[in-house]
Amino acid sequence: MTTQPIHFYQVGSFAVGNRLLDDDGRTVQSDPNRTNSLDSGHRACQGCGEALGARYAIDAAMRASQGRLVAVNATGCLEVFSTPYPETSWRIPWLHSLFGNAPAVATGVAAALKVKGRSDVRVVAQAGDGGTVDIGFGCLSGMFERNDDVLFICYDNEAYMNTGVQRSGATPPAARTATTEAIGSEAGNAFGQGKDLPRIAMAHDIPYVATATVADLHDLEDKVERAMQVHGARYLHILVPCPLGWGSASSDTIRVARLAKETGLFPVFEAVDGKVTGVSPIRHRTPVEEYLSIQGRYAHLFGKHPRTDIIARIQAMADRNITTYGLLAEEPADIDPKGVDV
Amino acid sequence: MERPFAITLDVGSSHANRTGSWRVERPVYVDRLPPCNDACPAGEDIQGWLYQSEPGDYEAAWRLLVEDNPFPAVMGRICYHPCETSCNRVQLDEAVGINAVERFLGDHAIERGWSLPAAGPDSGKRVLVVGAGPAGLSATYHLKRLGHSVSLVDSAPKLGGMMRYGIPAYRLPRAVLDAEIARIVAQGVDVVLDHTVDDIRRERDEGGFDAVFLAVGAQLGRRVDIPAGDSSRILDAVSLLHRVADDDPPMLGRRVVVYGGGDTALDAARTARRLGATDAVIVYRRNRDRMPAHGEELEEALDEGITMRWLSTVNSFEDDRLVLEKMRLDDEGFPQPTGEFEDLGADSLILALGQDTDLSLIDEAPNVVVDDGVVEVLPTMMTGESGIFAGGDAVPSPRTATVAIGHGKRAARSIDAYISGEEPDQPGRHELASFDRLNTWYFSDAPRTKRPELERARRQSTFDEVVEGLNEENALFEARRCLSCGNCFECDNCFGVCPDNAVIKLGPSERYKFDYDFCKGCGICATECPCGAIDMIPERI
Numbered sequence: 001m002t003t004q005p006i007h008f009y010q011v012g013s014f015a016v017g018n019r020l021l022d023d024d025g026r027t028v029q030s031d032p033n034r035t036n037s038l039d040s041g042h043r044a045c046q047g048c049g050e051a052l053g054a055r056y057a058i059d060a061a062m063r064a065s066q067g068r069l070v071a072v073n074a075t076g077c078l079e080v081f082s083t084p085y086p087e088t089s090w091r092i093p094w095l096h097s098l099f100g101n102a103p104a105v106a107t108g109v110a111a112a113l114k115v116k117g118r119s120d121v122r123v124v125a126q127a128g129d130g131g132t133v134d135i136g137f138g139c140l141s142g143m144f145e146r147n148d149d150v151l152f153i154c155y156d157n158e159a160y161m162n163t164g165v166q167r168s169g170a171t172p173p174a175a176r177t178a179t180t181e182a183i184g185s186e187a188g189n190a191f192g193q194g195k196d197l198p199r200i201a202m203a204h205d206i207p208y209v210a211t212a213t214v215a216d217l218h219d220l221e222d223k224v225e226r227a228m229q230v231h232g233a234r235y236l237h238i239l240v241p242c243p244l245g246w247g248s249a250s251s252d253t254i255r256v257a258r259l260a261k262e263t264g265l266f267p268v269f270e271a272v273d274g275k276v277t278g279v280s281p282i283r284h285r286t287p288v289e290e291y292l293s294i295q296g297r298y299a300h301l302f303g304k305h306p307r308t309d310i311i312a313r314i315q316a317m318a319d320r321n322i323t324t325y326g327l328l329a330e331e332p333a334d335i336d337p338k339g340v341d342v
Numbered sequence: 343m344e345r346p347f348a349i350t351l352d353v354g355s356s357h358a359n360r361t362g363s364w365r366v367e368r369p370v371y372v373d374r375l376p377p378c379n380d381a382c383p384a385g386e387d388i389q390g391w392l393y394q395s396e397p398g399d400y401e402a403a404w405r406l407l408v409e410d411n412p413f414p415a416v417m418g419r420i421c422y423h424p425c426e427t428s429c430n431r432v433q434l435d436e437a438v439g440i441n442a443v444e445r446f447l448g449d450h451a452i453e454r455g456w457s458l459p460a461a462g463p464d465s466g467k468r469v470l471v472v473g474a475g476p477a478g479l480s481a482t483y484h485l486k487r488l489g490h491s492v493s494l495v496d497s498a499p500k501l502g503g504m505m506r507y508g509i510p511a512y513r514l515p516r517a518v519l520d521a522e523i524a525r526i527v528a529q530g531v532d533v534v535l536d537h538t539v540d541d542i543r544r545e546r547d548e549g550g551f552d553a554v555f556l557a558v559g560a561q562l563g564r565r566v567d568i569p570a571g572d573s574s575r576i577l578d579a580v581s582l583l584h585r586v587a588d589d590d591p592p593m594l595g596r597r598v599v600v601y602g603g604g605d606t607a608l609d610a611a612r613t614a615r616r617l618g619a620t621d622a623v624i625v626y627r628r629n630r631d632r633m634p635a636h637g638e639e640l641e642e643a644l645d646e647g648i649t650m651r652w653l654s655t656v657n658s659f660e661d662d663r664l665v666l667e668k669m670r671l672d673d674e675g676f677p678q679p680t681g682e683f684e685d686l687g688a689d690s691l692i693l694a695l696g697q698d699t700d701l702s703l704i705d706e707a708p709n710v711v712v713d714d715g716v717v718e719v720l721p722t723m724m725t726g727e728s729g730i731f732a733g734g735d736a737v738p739s740p741r742t743a744t745v746a747i748g749h750g751k752r753a754a755r756s757i758d759a760y761i762s763g764e765e766p767d768q769p770g771r772h773e774l775a776s777f778d779r780l781n782t783w784y785f786s787d788a789p790r791t792k793r794p795e796l797e798r799a800r801r802q803s804t805f806d807e808v809v810e811g812l813n814e815e816n817a818l819f820e821a822r823r824c825l826s827c828g829n830c831f832e833c834d835n836c837f838g839v840c841p842d843n844a845v846i847k848l849g850p851s852e853r854y855k856f857d858y859d860f861c862k863g864c865g866i867c868a869t870e871c872p873c874g875a876i877d878m879i880p881e882r883i
């Protein structure tokens with residue numbers, strides 16, 4: 001899957017680029033001529049994970065499609081902060097219709113291109129978690145079911161951030177939102193199964209499903225690249241921390257995403273034809289406290305009367321993910337002392 | 343203009359929206375002082391030359407290194423590398439093998455025959471350097487580069503000082519030393535050997551020198567009175583090492599006892615072993631924790647079968663029987679006699695109790711102040727007498743070759759300022775690049791490359807070099823373990839992680855700059871910078 005051999009470069013394969021790597025080993029983002037699909041001047045908050053994730057993903061899709069790409073956007077933060085009339089931050093053909101119909105609009109765009117014989121132009125649809133798991137879910141399931149030739153990307157920041165941080169079907173248990181307040185004995189969002197959309201997508205047996213975070217750019221870009229190599233309905237679910245809604249420092253956006261993966265709370269994997277084919281192993285296993293305690297939305301679990309019982313339940317969720325997906329590498333990474341090119 | 347239905351404004355780019363105005367903190371690129379550079383007594387830019395080594399540009403690396411220190415191959419063997427002790431990577435896995443890479447670069451340069459930068463344009467000024475050890479040679483090199491003529495005087499028949507007459511060949515092969523000294527001499531140095539300076543003022547005035555650098559070292563082995571019979575063989579470690587270097591080793595016998603606990607004691611014991619001693623015992627009055635010798639020297643000595651008698655002093659030496667008194671450490675850690683004695687058979691006793699400096703040459707220079715047997719100097723290395731500078735073992739210092747080389751450099755710069763009538767430059771130091779500023783997530787785990795050691799059996803009997811060097815492949819590996827603390831190494835992280843595309847990549851070796859028109863000051867770049875080269879500073883609003 002997406003692992004790379006570890007070279008004894010200062011930064012192995014973890015940093016965005018490296019002067020010691022040849023071009024193949026560098027990310028799209030390290031290229032001074034990257035598309036910058038989502039341009040400067042957008043009105044996302046400081047440290048916005050979604051703005052970052054969208055540029056990462058769409059720039060990679062632009063490279064994979066040789067710049068022939070149309071993006072359809074659902075309503076949400078990404079749409080609002082990038083296109084206040086009459087400005088736009090998008091440097092690619094970009095369409096917005098409604099909150100719930102992005103998958104259907106994308107299906108239409110793909111169909112229109114097919115009719116016009118433009119098989120070279122590819123279609124991407126993008127939405128936040130609300131537009132994906134709640135409001136747009138019916139259209140999305142239909143798009144999967146018909147196996148329309150669209151890559152659907154969900155930028156998951158785990159609530160409706162644009163309208164003031166209301167709970168969505170992707171909000172995790174115990175998280176405080178405007179509609180799941182931190183009061184009462186079961187403060188924050190209720191425990192439940194939530195909507196695990198990557199697994200729902202897999203249940204449609206579509207050709208490609210993957211998860212990623214903004215903390216591992218190499219992995220994210222590899223997955224976009226792979227998704228663009230196949231036709232049919234594809235689904236990419238990217239965790240994008242929201243400093244505003246999560247109550248984390250704007251400078252910690254990537255750190256929070258990294259901890260989500262390293263704790264096991266957000267399993268990073270990919271699946272082909274409905275079967276998991278690879279996972280990104282945890283590099284430094286971390287207890288969930290470290291992830292939770294730097295976010296204001298979990299502040300009620302800490303302080304004078306820490307809710308160790310709730311933290312333990314969240315830890316159990318992480319542990320279950322680790323077992324389910326096999327997130328602990330059995331063998332230490334294969335160290336190749338000849339990983340230097342003399 | 344024709345507009346589509348219901349559209350009243352042209353589409354515009356969000357570039358019109360200068361989001362930089364939201365900022366309350368601004369990121370700035372900084373260069374911090376890496377702890378290795380901070381710790382280097384010779385003032386090398388270690389992080390800088392490792393950076394040059396990483397893509398395999400060894401010549402650029404070597405050239406940067408010799409800006410500060412003309413002895414990479416020597417240093418790569420005998421330096422006690424305080425750089426590695428302070429290396430931030432220790433807190434991650436193990437220190438970067440800086441010393442090994444330095445040696446590789448030094449050896450590589452000798453192999454390729456690279457020469458030092460040519461002497462600077464002639465200033466017409468003349469400097470007398472007394473003593474051709476590490477301090478004197480280093481000063482000579484830097485003075486030549488500054489364009490001054492140098493007369494380098496030494497009482498020994500060869501150049502090198504303690505590097506030749508104090509450090510055994512198994513640690514520093516003479517071919518390596520000769521090669522690095524020859525490069526300095528090739529800059530056009532007037533070398534006077536076998537000449538002892540006995541009056542520094544007269545020598546300076548008769549020669550018409552504009553300044554003098556005293557680097558006479560500490561050549562006199564300290565002795566203590568030990569009741570001994572006529573036939574008992576006692577000599578000092580300095581003389582022993584000197585005679586071995588002169589190819590005139592004394593007869594020591596089978597059982598050799600060395601008295602002392604410094605590096606010289608270990609050198610003497612290991613040398614005795616190579617001269618045929620079956621028992622080489624070191625007697626030291628304190629314990630291992632309080633031993634001044636460097637740990638890895640001790641390890642190597644123990645490996646070679648040297649034995650230690652801790653907490654013991656030599657009481658007397660009669661015929662071939664040495665009487666030792668057992669000691670105990672008092673609450674302050676000082677050794678106190680216990681009144682308990684024991685015998686130890688010995689054919690000879692070597693005293694390694696420290697060294698003194700022969701300062702008779704300044705008897706006629708009363709302004710040069712001597713305190714506790716060494717010359718007092720200002721931070722510029724100038725003594726109490728204007729125009730006379732001093733450095734190396736002859737001034738208060740930890741007495742290592744690296745410190746001496748650093749003294750030579752500093753003295754050369756001060757001498758240059760002195761003879762051109764300027765104030766010496768006091769370059770500012772950057773703030774330290776501490777470990778907590780690094781984001782170590784981005785560094786792959788990479789254990790350190792061990793330098794191979796000669797088979798034990800072989801090194802007990804010969805003066806062949808004990809520690810072998812790295813080959814190119816593992817030297818490169820080692821260089822790339824450097825975390826580049828506090829200095830950008832162009833990993834593109836800031837350029838990649840900015841949600842506002844407010845970092846501009848300026849191209850290879852040009853680094854990056856911030857686009858403050860759009861930077862919102864979120865600080866992700868600073869948090870995700872692997873080497874801590876970005877500071878967030880409050881914006882003036």
